[in-house]
Amino acid sequence: MTASRDPPRTVELATAILQHTTSVETYLQENGLPSPSFSPGAPPKLPLPPDLQQKLAAALGALDELQALLLGPMGWLMNQVGHAYDLCSLHALYRFNIPAKLAVGEEIEVAEMARRCGADEDAMTRLLHHAATNYLLQRPRPGYVAHSAVSAMMATVPALHDFVGNACEDMWPSAPRVVSALTHTWPGSGATAAEGGRPPNQTAHNLAEGTDLPFFETLKHDAERTRRFAGSMSMLTAMPGFEPTAALESYDWGALMTQKDGEDATVVDVGGSAGTFAVALTDKYPSLRVVVQDLPDVIDKARAGLPSRSAGRVTLMGHDFFTPQPVKGADAYFFRQILHDWSDDFCLRILRQLVAALKPGARLVINDVTIPPPGATSLYEERQIRCKDIAMMSMFNSKERTMDEWKELVTKADARFRLKSVVQLPASPMGVLEFTWEPDRAQ
Structure with missing residues (x-):
């Protein structure tokens, strides 16, 4: 008689995803709430009670692990390298203010969007197509783009637009310089600080900006960046669990x-x-x-x-x-x-x-x-917090x-x-x- 075996990890994860997602969808249907969608007007966050928030978190954690397993070590590594360029199209949406140049329900030729932005048509075409692969825009038909739920929110929520700008223009340039700051520019323990440790003006931010000023001092010399940072923080503090109250x-x-x-x-x-x-x-x-x-x-x-x-x-x-x-x-x-x-x-x-x-x-x-x-949470959830920790290192030499x-x-x-x-x-x-x-x- 053949002994029964546990299902492979990939099947176990896929089953868990189905079960948790079914629970979420059942709740949404029973309460007359819309299913998740990329269409403009979709809820920015699923309105779920605490028990279903836990199921949603479990589904996302399982989905993350399943993707890593199915890609295999080489595929997962290549995936990480590719993420280095993911913010390029989001940055373009912010810098050219693309969400505001597109009406909800409008379908526009990619070439026309390049003209509205005063940008090179070939480069803008490639950036917009990349944005669509990240669900930042939709492609209703070949050669055209339209709002997705993400871009529509950027167009209608000023604080979200500021949040993206802060991420792309203040935070992102520092990220590739974290290791250089640690190993080449300011190696060692940073003994110049009053009690040891790395001072806040010896950071990846300082390399990226070419300044000796700490981040918040840098902002003081640029009124628009100061305003944008304040808007970004108002967006962050409005997120569940982060709000002051x-x-x-x-x-x-x-x-x-x-x-x-x-x-x-x-x-x-x-x-x-x-x-x-x-x-x-x-x-x-x-x-x-x-x-x-x-x-x-x-x-x-x-x-x-x-x-x-x-x-x-x-x-x-x-x-x-x-x-x-x-x-x-x-x-x-x-x-x-x-x-x-x-x-x-x-x-x-x-x-x-x-x-x-x-x-x-x-x-x-x-x-x-x-x-x-x-082990207390999924690697997916822990990664979100660890990213915040690296951001603190990058900008302030601080930490979570x-x-x-x-x-x-x-x-x-x-x-x-x-x-x-x-x-x-x-x-x-x-x-x-x-x-x-x-x-x-x-x-």
Whole structure:
């Protein structure tokens, strides 16, 4: 009798893809929602409940692994090399503002689009055909292009257009220079930094731009790039799990008021930009008082946008977090996507500026990307986060961190910080870590 064998991995993956996709489609049909489509007007993201978000993630992970297996080692390697050129046509869509030159429902000859763009017909034809293979445009018939769901969104969502421009014109030029920055231009540990580590002006960005300025200083000298970056960040922070208000539901801010016996509790939002999170927090917890700190020019711009209902509850304060924390005795100090912009050594300098201001029991709350441990997610999901990590290296000599790295970083800043809780946001790489200040602990 022949013993039964498990199905080959490729068949197992294909079966899982079918099962998970069927579950997603069944939900969409039962709720009168459209199926995924490349047509303009398609939802930018499938509106799924948490359990089906997990099935969708599993399907994408299985699809990624199946493609790699079917291509084989050589095919997969060649596929990776080909990705180096994938942004070329997307960059062309941005630079020539192609989405805005094409009406929804319009079919246009490729040659006519080249004329509208004032571009070389042969080169533009080739770029548009490449864009169609990446679903950035559609080819309704030979020699013609039309909007896809992607290009239509770029035409109608200004922040998405800015996001693409930031990716293609600010981030992408640095990527090919990461290894050169590490091995040729600034080899070694970068001992010029105050406490060791690579400073933020010895990056792939500096090679790409030919500048000695850190990225954010570079932006200050170009008003349009500064505006585009702000638009790009507004797009990123609108994505599920990345929006500032996501931290409202994942951390018990109300516990701060309980400990105050009815008195108002104070939260310092360090690097809080325009105060979006602070306004949402005080709307939900009116007894909280929030001090939003950022550089003076950021705070000056934020004043005009602060809603009148937040008066008395939200205070805007100019502050450089590399200098001592001026708000002493607050109940919590909140860092949202701040520390991932800095290397460990610069983060230590930032965190140590808090120490003199802390009272016993004060909270340090960090809301930032957390890299999952190997095997905790599919390689597909982990790759998305690892790409963010490489981007941090490329632009800032900074990094995304694992939960263990976050704990090690904070306790290295001062052993009197004690990790109290960790929450991983659902369907998001973001986490919330809470530390308490315990000055009686031995250092």
